[in-house]
Amino acid sequence: MSEAVLRYDQVSVGDALPELPIELTSSLIVAGAVASQDYTPVHHDKEAAQAAGMQDIFMNILTTNGLVSRFVTDWAGVDARITNVSIKLGTPNLPGDTMTLTGSVAEKDDAASAVTVDVTGKNAWGNHVTGTVKVALAAGD
Amino acid sequence: MAISGKEREDFEKQLEPYVGLDIGIEDRGRDPVNAAMVRHWCEAMGDHCGAYTDADQAGNSVHGELVAPPTMLQAWILGGVGMATGESDPRDKQKELHRLFDAHGFTGVVATNTEQEYTRYLKMGDEIRATTVIESISEQKATGLGIGYFINTRTRFYDQNDDEVGWLTFRVLKFENEAPAAATEAEAPAAAGRPQRLKPALAHDNQWWWDCVEQGELAIQKCSDCQALRHPPRPMCGECQSSDWEFVFSTGQGTIHSYVVIRYPEVPGYTYPLVVAVVDLEEGTRFVGNVLDVEPDDVEIGMAVQASIELVDDEMKLPVFRRA
Ligand SMILES: [Zn+2]
Numbered sequence: 001m002s003e004a005v006l007r008y009d010q011v012s013v014g015d016a017l018p019e020l021p022i023e024l025t026s027s028l029i030v031a032g033a034v035a036s037q038d039y040t041p042v043h044h045d046k047e048a049a050q051a052a053g054m055q056d057i058f059m060n061i062l063t064t065n066g067l068v069s070r071f072v073t074d075w076a077g078v079d080a081r082i083t084n085v086s087i088k089l090g091t092p093n094l095p096g097d098t099m100t101l102t103g104s105v106a107e108k109d110d111a112a113s114a115v116t117v118d119v120t121g122k123n124a125w126g127n128h129v130t131g132t133v134k135v136a137l138a139a140g141d
Numbered sequence: 142m143a144i145s146g147k148e149r150e151d152f153e154k155q156l157e158p159y160v161g162l163d164i165g166i167e168d169r170g171r172d173p174v175n176a177a178m179v180r181h182w183c184e185a186m187g188d189h190c191g192a193y194t195d196a197d198q199a200g201n202s203v204h205g206e207l208v209a210p211p212t213m214l215q216a217w218i219l220g221g222v223g224m225a226t227g228e229s230d231p232r233d234k235q236k237e238l239h240r241l242f243d244a245h246g247f248t249g250v251v252a253t254n255t256e257q258e259y260t261r262y263l264k265m266g267d268e269i270r271a272t273t274v275i276e277s278i279s280e281q282k283a284t285g286l287g288i289g290y291f292i293n294t295r296t297r298f299y300d301q302n303d304d305e306v307g308w309l310t311f312r313v314l315k316f317e318n319e320a321p322a323a324a325t326e327a328e329a330p331a332a333a334g335r336p337q338r339l340k341p342a343l344a345h346d347n348q349w350w351w352d353c354v355e356q357g358e359l360a361i362q363k364c365s366d367c368q369a370l371r372h373p374p375r376p377m378c379g380e381c382q383s384s385d386w387e388f389v390f391s392t393g394q395g396t397i398h399s400y401v402v403i404r405y406p407e408v409p410g411y412t413y414p415l416v417v418a419v420v421d422l423e424e425g426t427r428f429v430g431n432v433l434d435v436e437p438d439d440v441e442i443g444m445a446v447q448a449s450i451e452l453v454d455d456e457m458k459l460p461v462f463r464r465a
Pocket residue numbers: 364365366367368369378379380381382383
């Protein structure tokens with residue numbers, strides 16, 4: 001859980017975040033869509049998704065963002081403050097697949113005690129998401 | 142075919158007034174930021190961060206009290222079940238712009254990029270509203286999905302004091318879609334299930350070899366006249382031009398003659414980095430295959446390897462090598 005707090009001075013450029021595999025189930029995709037209040041039919045209605053040229057329902061962007069944010073705060077802890085998430089979207093997340101989130105520290109901003117983390121979420125078809133998360137950490141003692 | 146000439150010119154003139162335009166409707170959160178929706182979100186995401194759901198942890202943290210996950214920002218103003226009915230506000234200039242693209246053959250839509258910036262974390266009770274501006278429309282572009290235009294929008298979020306709490310941008314491609322309908326928010330449609338390997342073209346001269354693989358054997362073709370071995374399968378002996386042949390089963394033992402490590406581009410269905418080796422089989426022919434379960438840096442020319450026949454996707458078997 002998130003009791004642990006990562007301090008800014010404990011982090012170095014190049015540090016890898018713990019890998020996070022996410023099993024992509026219909027339940028997750030629907031739960032994410034509903035929790036984000038995104039009832040666009042392609043995210044919960046298989047027929048609608050197929051009419052749109054997809055094999056099955058696929059994950060909405062808010063869920064992707066939510067998982068990316070979780071990936072970073074699982075590592076950074078309760079005192080982390082995310083200030084920016086910038087992502088490029090790739091292959092869709094479909095049920096039955098697994099997306100594995102990996103990331104590493106790309107930059108440190110001493111003035112803000114903030115780090116930029118490069119994040120990639122990859123499924124069997126390629127990169128679902130690539131991008132950066134800027135997160136301010138607790139300053140060192 | 143994409144529109145061109147005068148027709149394109151006229152179309153692009155019609156786009157111009159949309160650039161810089163506020164879409165004309167304000168999205169207002171139907172509920173203030175609240176613990177129930179936050180809990181629901183965290184459960185869906187598997188997010189156990191105490192700042193969102195544990196009042197004690199949140200109170201002792203830099204946040205000082207319970208806060209909403211930052212990436213939930215847009216969730217506070219989305220339409221909920223109403224979005225499934227397809228009704229949209231007729232005043233919505235963004236929808237109007239999309240319909241204009243649709244009418245000119247650019248029916249496909251895919252979000253390619255999104256960025257969010259958070260001025261502050263939202264707290265329970267915050268009341269959120271948002272306004273959206275169409276910031277720019279690109280020139281016509283040839284993309285992997287087809288010819289189209291990128292539309293950039295920016296949505297700014299405000300609280301009950303009219304202070305900005307964050308913004309988000311979307312970059313959306315409206316493209317000429319060959320597929321029947323638009324696939325939103327996703328790139329190329331994926332096939333069902335997991336990616337499969339490319340299948341070999343089977344014909345009279347090689348079907349037998351793949352049948353052997355199916356039976357779990359790595360076969361090597363052998364000239365019936367001069368006894369020379371050859372691979373891959375072909376109808377005539379390169380040594381004596383005889384077309385009489387038989388085959389033997391390889392033990393699968395060999396040594397690496399040469400190899401490459403493929404890192405990029407990644408083709409779906411393979412695991413990278415991918416070691417591909419030319420193996421000197423002990424029978425005297427060479428065979429190209431993947432070397433598994435070895436770090437690329439540990440592979441060496443001359444390394445002893447052993448083949449086994451394994452499923453490499455849902456249906457195809459192939460000889461693969463491991464360190465002997
Ligand atoms: Zn021969």
